[in-house]
Amino acid sequence: MNSANTIGNATKLYGFISEYAQQNRMSVSLNRLFKADGINMMMIPMNIREDDFFFTLSNMKKSHVNGAMIAQEYRQNVIELLDESSDFVRKTGFCDFVRVDNALLKPLRITPIAIKEKLRALHVKRVAIIGTTPLAYALALDLRECKCAFFDPYIEELMKLSESVGVEIDINRISDDMSIDLSSFDILINASDLEDFSMIKAFPACVISLHVNDTTNLKSLTQASCLEYIDYEMMLEDLSKTAYAIITKEYKNEY
Secondary structure (H helix, E strand, O other): OOOOOOOOOOOEEEEEEEOOHHHOOHHHHHHHHHHHOOOOEEEEEEEOOHHHHHHHHHHHHHOOEEEEEEOHHHHHHOHHHOOOOOHHHHHHOOOOEEEEEOOEEEEEOOHHHHHHHHHHHOOOOEEEEEOOOHHHHHHHHHOOOOEEEEEEOOHHHHHHHHHHHOOOOEEEEOOOOOOEEOOOOOEEEEOOOOOOOOOEEEOOOEEEEOOOOOOOOHHHHHHHOOOEEEOHHHHHHHHHHHHHHHHOOOOOOOO
């Protein structure tokens, strides 16, 4: 991004698509990295209603926008709009970034790689993952260097996850009437839509949960236990650095 913070004919534009994009600091954080390195790129926040998402993304192929990061609330709608898939997307159903290439929408991923780099920095080896959302599927593939255990109320959903990604995983049931001890793990990643975590009686030293609007009681439970709780805002720098690296092709072999 040039020093004047202006968009010129040569500026490569990317969008950040969310219902409340202006309230999310992702664009600001990423543009700061572009500017620091003198790269003529810019991410622009795009406040898009759910009813307009399909139209916006479909027409991006004809616009001057080179791609977009997709906020959590719209990721489930991305897959059907892709013109070209990938083995990763077919196995996981996860895509949080699209790039425009020859008027085609192609998938990339940011969040799972950012989490993987974060765990490397923390020297994490044993990971507990709650949930069977597309993010959990993605982590099953991207965190294979760690020893991961997956937890969900439905064993059959965990079995489906394992079969879909082609990775044998440690399957564990979690429910309201159980008492779960996760203290033997280095970190807990919440990749679920659960709202009640009272069945967890002992936590690891660190917890990651990236729900932008966290309506769960996980944060209060971990803070009460004086644990390190990493939320979306605390991961924003990691997410921005990963997005920067991928956009500028430093991670070309990762995706």
